[in-house]
Amino acid sequence: MERRIRALVIAEAANPEWVSVPLIGWSLSSALREVADVHIVTQIRNRDAFIRAGLVEGRDFTAIDSEKLAAPLWKLAERLSMGKGVGWTMKTAVTTLGYGYFERLVWRQFGAAIRAGDYDIVHRVTPLTPTANSLIGARTRRAGVPFVMGPLNGGVPWPKGFDAERRREKEWLSYIRGAYKAMPGRGASLDAASAIICGSEFTFSEIPAKYHAKTVWLPENAIDPARFSLTAPQPGTLPLRGCFIGRLVPYKGADMAIEAALPLLRSGALHLDIIGDGPQADDLRALIARESVGHAVTMHGWLDHKQVQSVAATAQMLVFPSVREFGGGVVLEAMALGVVPVIADYAGPGELVDDATGFRIPMGSRAQIVAGLRARLEAIAADPAVLPAMAQAGQAKVMGQFTWAAKAAQIERIWRAVLDKRPLPQELPRRR
Known part of the structure; x- marks a missing residue:
């Protein structure tokens, strides 16, 4: 030894x-x-x-x-x-x-x-x-x-x-x-x-x-496996639930997540949980009201770690188009819960997610990211059966390497x- x-x-x-x-x-x-x-x-x-x-x-x-x-x-x-x-x-x-x-x-x-x-x-x-x-x-x-x-x-x-x-x-x-x-x-x-x-x-x-x-x-x-005891349901069917977790500031992209998801939110195919707080919160509430999707978006505000996990573990996807993440710890935490990340392909998150564990939206202008994210979410809604295997692969990757x-x-x-x-x-x- x-x-x-x-x-x-x-x-x-x-x-x-x-x-x-x-x-x-x-x-x-x-x-x-x-x-x-x-x-x-x-x-x-x-x-x-x-x-x-x-x-x-x-x-x-x-x-x-x-x-x-x-x-x-x-x-x-x-x-x-x-x-x-x-x-x-x-x-x-x-x-x-x-x-x-x-x-x-x-x-x-x-x-x-x-x-x-x-x-x-x-x-x-x-x-x-x-x-x-x-x-x-x-x-x-x-x-x-x-x-x-x-x-x-x-x-x-x-x-x-x-x-x-x-x-x-x-x-x-x-x-x-x-x-x-x-x-x-x-x-x-x-x-x-x-x-x-x-x-x-x-x-x-x-x-x-x-x-x-x-x-x-x-x-x-x-991640500390002892802090992640829940696993999100992945039935592979509609309706879907997505979550955004992070500080509510423009570069994190909560507004882009909501805008991209609007067709699915209106149709009832997706519910979105916004977890976090920050200076953009009032603007997000105004966006939700203006687009009449309050029935499909829940603003949770700031939650402690256990509460974040409880809410996130009800989702099938992490919808997180942040354009400037150094490490992307929230992506690993989502994967640990069996939640499939849908992220902007840039910096930390883009290095943690691969084709087997999630979806990467090509970087571009704000409009291009919204359009790419919308197309991806609609494709997932058309075939939600792709999610369970990705969720399992993500959990295995995190628990084995991260x-x-x-x-x-x-x-x-x-x-x-x-x-x-x-x-x-x-x-x-x-x-x-």
């Missing part, structure tokens, strides 16, 4: 009680503890949640207090982003300015142990953004300990024809985001890494070709390849 790897896992953002990046950081770091001897290093804001989750400070994790810089930077980011829930590129850029300070504190506390060989590998899990350079990588490499970065993800370009949505999200900084590639320290970070894990094909494409041999595509999202336990096993194999100086395993087939 192989000796368990001793790993220092840096997860500045990691919290079991939050969502998005902190939940990914927590879920992956925790799963890695099952396959290796892992000590997690996180930021002080996560300390109490770690303890509530049963981890022991000092033994299982260390909380680094970088609030002297992190707190004022967060306040500045909130002001510059010009609104709650918008301007994410600005928030990421400003808060990332303080990450170097966090890593300096990490090295101050763990540098001696790394140099002494107490850890076989050092892995930075979060931040996910590839714009956050890692100063600790070069120091770790000089100490003779391999350094791994990732999953890195973010910065998926806004598709053409959606500038109005981009402006409504106050994504002004996204117009010059590519400038990060010229920032000092990026080359040193990539040079220092023994393995670079990319969570999306786009992020992979931004890694210079000379590093591709040590770069692996591995989506960052996964649980947190599977993700930890995939990364552990990458670690062993690094330590053995073997070519890195490409754990999942890339869609090129």
Whole structure:
């Protein structure tokens, strides 16, 4: 039996009680503890949640207090982003300015142990953004300990024809985001890494070709099977039920989902559940009233995770034409429930769904997406018997490849390849 790897896992953002990046950081770091001897290093804001989750400070994790810089930077980011829930590129850029300070504190506390060989590998899990350079990588490499970065993800370009949505999200900084590639320290970070894990094909494409041999595509999202105990009914007959899950903002496409489904909603062939809340909610209600489809569309508002699962598990399809998803975790969650995704073929969702597990609508203008989605929904309504086999294939794919336990096993194999100086395993087939 192989000796368990001793790993220092840096997860500045990691919290079991939050969502998005902190939940990914927590879920992956925790799963890695099952396959290796892992000590997690996180930021002080996560300390109490770690303890509530049963981890022991000092033994299982260390909380680094970088609030002297992190707190004022967060306040500045909130002001510059010009609104709650918008301007994410600005928030990421400003808060990332303080990450170097966090890593300096990490090295101050763990540098001696790394140099002494107490850890076989050092892995930075979060931040996910590839714009956050890692100063600790070069120091770790000089100490003779391999350094791994990732999953890195973010910065998926806004598709053409959606500038109005981009402006409504106050994504002004996204117009010059590519400038990060010229920032000092990026080359040193990539040079220092023994393995670079990319969570999306786009992020992979931004890694210079000379590093591709040590770069692996591995989506960052996964699911916890214990949280998905329901399976949606798939009778293969009409009427159908579809659901949309997400923040109600223009780029997520709830309005496109409703518009595309109008003929089926009017005919009684489809009922649509809209799960989520946001600034577009009133506009959606007005659209539903104007088109007289209130009998066929239910606006649920914000629901907690268990309630989301209960509603989604009554649907046969996830109707989700979002045009800018980095990871697409909601797609994996739908597949875990046996709900067939019907998605815009772009970024994260387009990489997770294949012809056996769902339907991908070609990207284009807003009108083209609505037309393509309408044609697809009408084709499904004409032959709903296609759905049961897809639902089963989707569940099997998620439970086999996209649980947190599977993700930890995939990364552990990458670690062993690094330590053995073997070519890195490409754990999942890339869609090129």
